[in-house]
Amino acid sequence: MRTKAAVLREAPGEWSVEELELDDPKDGELLVEMVATGLCHSDDHISHGDITAGHLPVVGGHEGAGVVRKVGPNVTGFEVGDHVLTSFIPSCGRCRWCAAGMQNLCDNGALIMIGHQMDGTYRMHADDGKDVATMGLLGTFSEWQVYDQMSLVKIDKDVPLEVACLVACGVQTGFGSAATAGNVQRGDTVVIAGVGGVGMNAVQGARESGASHIIAVDPVADKQKWATDFGATEAFGSIDEAMPRVAELTNGQGADVVILTASIVSNQLIGQGLGAVRKAGTVVVTGISPEKEEGVVPGLNANNLAMMQKRIQGALYGMKSPREAMPNLLGMYRAGNLKLDELITRTYTLDQINTAYDDMREGRNIRGVIRFG
Numbered sequence: 394m395r396t397k398a399a400v401l402r403e404a405p406g407e408w409s410v411e412e413l414e415l416d417d418p419k420d421g422e423l424l425v426e427m428v429a430t431g432l433c434h435s436d437d438h439i440s441h442g443d444i445t446a447g448h449l450p451v452v453g454g455h456e457g458a459g460v461v462r463k464v465g466p467n468v469t470g471f472e473v474g475d476h477v478l479t480s481f482i483p484s485c486g487r488c489r490w491c492a493a494g495m496q497n498l499c500d501n502g503a504l505i506m507i508g509h510q511m512d513g514t515y516r517m518h519a520d521d522g523k524d525v526a527t528m529g530l531l532g533t534f535s536e537w538q539v540y541d542q543m544s545l546v547k548i549d550k551d552v553p554l555e556v557a558c559l560v561a562c563g564v565q566t567g568f569g570s571a572a573t574a575g576n577v578q579r580g581d582t583v584v585i586a587g588v589g590g591v592g593m594n595a596v597q598g599a600r601e602s603g604a605s606h607i608i609a610v611d612p613v614a615d616k617q618k619w620a621t622d623f624g625a626t627e628a629f630g631s632i633d634e635a636m637p638r639v640a641e642l643t644n645g646q647g648a649d650v651v652i653l654t655a656s657i658v659s660n661q662l663i664g665q666g667l668g669a670v671r672k673a674g675t676v677v678v679t680g681i682s683p684e685k686e687e688g689v690v691p692g693l694n695a696n697n698l699a700m701m702q703k704r705i706q707g708a709l710y711g712m713k714s715p716r717e718a719m720p721n722l723l724g725m726y727r728a729g730n731l732k733l734d735e736l737i738t739r740t741y742t743l744d745q746i747n748t749a750y751d752d753m754r755e756g757r758n759i760r761g762v763i764r765f766g
Contacts (some may be wrong), residue, residue: 398517398535399746400525402450404442408534408746413452413525414518418465418539421511425477425540429555430533431456432741432749432761433562433590434656434680439528440750443657443683448508448526452517454763455481457533458558468542476550478561480715481505481529483543496717497710501543505529511541534746536765546719552726555740555764556733559590560722562710563760564733567594567654569711569718570679572602575650579603584639584648584669586610586632586662587655587680588620589753590736590760595652595679597731600624606642608635613756623732632665639669647671654679656754663705664691673702679711736760 396415399408418424436453438444457479461471471477482505484496491499501511508526509515515524516539517532526532530544548557570591571577575598583599585592588609593616599607600623609620609628617628629635639648651666651674658680666676667690697703711718725731738758741749749761 394537396535396537397743398452398532399454399743400450400452400519401440401446404440404446404449406440408440408453410744410746411519413535415537415539416516418463419512420466421468421542422465422539423461423468423471423542423545424463425459425538426462427457427459427533427536427538427765429458429558429765430454430763431558431561431563431590432753432763434753436528437750437753438681444506444681445684446508446526447506450519450523451508451526451528452532452535453528454533454535455479455529455531456558456562457531458554458561459538471542471545471547475547476554476557477545477547478557478719479531479533479540480544480546481531481562482710482715483511483530483541484714484716485543494714496714497712534743534763536743546716548720548723552723555762556737557723558762559733559736559760560719563590564594564722564731564736565713565715565718566679566708566711567591568598568722569713570652570654570677570708571595571598571650573712574677574679574706574708575652575675577602577604577650580605581649582606582608582639582642584608584610584632584635584651585625586651586653586666588616588625589654589656591679592652592654593620593623593736593759595654596620596623596625601725601730608639608648610635616756616759619759622735632669636669643671647674650675650677652677652679656680658682660686660688660690664693667692667697667703667705670703675704675706677706677708679708737762740764
């Protein structure tokens, strides 16, 4: 069948919207009609060359929601008409990590940047004869898409899919960075550096965990204001600007938790996080750096870590199993305890994808969403 999709043909480069040929689902796969997909920095990192795509051309997108329209052989737990969210970590349920409840670390995660499907073949093909890869084994920037059942999470049908799509990545990643990776406790002082589509949900995670002081840090004035709407108690333009207030609130000890959710987390920012956190405190690293970044992290040495007992904690997908986290987050939304509608600053058509990413990079959005149809 034919489908319109946003394709990256070279990196660095821009997205081009093209008609592609899409194969039928094979063993263990499903055909999904996409309703909406969020615009995440990870795809922008690929188009800018910060992350290397294993195969070009590639269809981007990994924060998607849609409706199952066809079920391939040997699919279990799904049927036509189901509402589904995508998971950029396909969880097998059998490896060491899945067995321990850490589906976000499934061994299949090693495949997500290779581009082809689980069986080593491609489902999308361009008119010039080239096979087309899919970001994270997903490629949600497409009107129709074929997914492995390991990459889908079924959800209830009462939440609009253009809202639900956000929990497929940004909400889960941000919320879990505070609640799980940071283990924020009632009464804590938390600093969150970078309050875009991920960091704003770290604010929500800290709020729901009972933090007394949530300090948002972002150079964009609008994001500082928006962060207070989502639960931040104060906002500043940089960690350096925030530090006198952190010291005042903590009797000079430092924040209990610092969460780094900036679009680019440099070694310098990690060093600032270490300097802002108290003894036995935690710095959560959620955002990424360019793959080839090297150099010293200021203040990082064995003496500092050992004598101050500080911890640097990486966080993938909010350190939560997507099959557990996504339904739970939607349950919080139903109960009025999680803001999702308010995260969507603007919606776009697929043809507007480059404009949408310009808006994201310029700080005009918390989260942009592409709506199909």
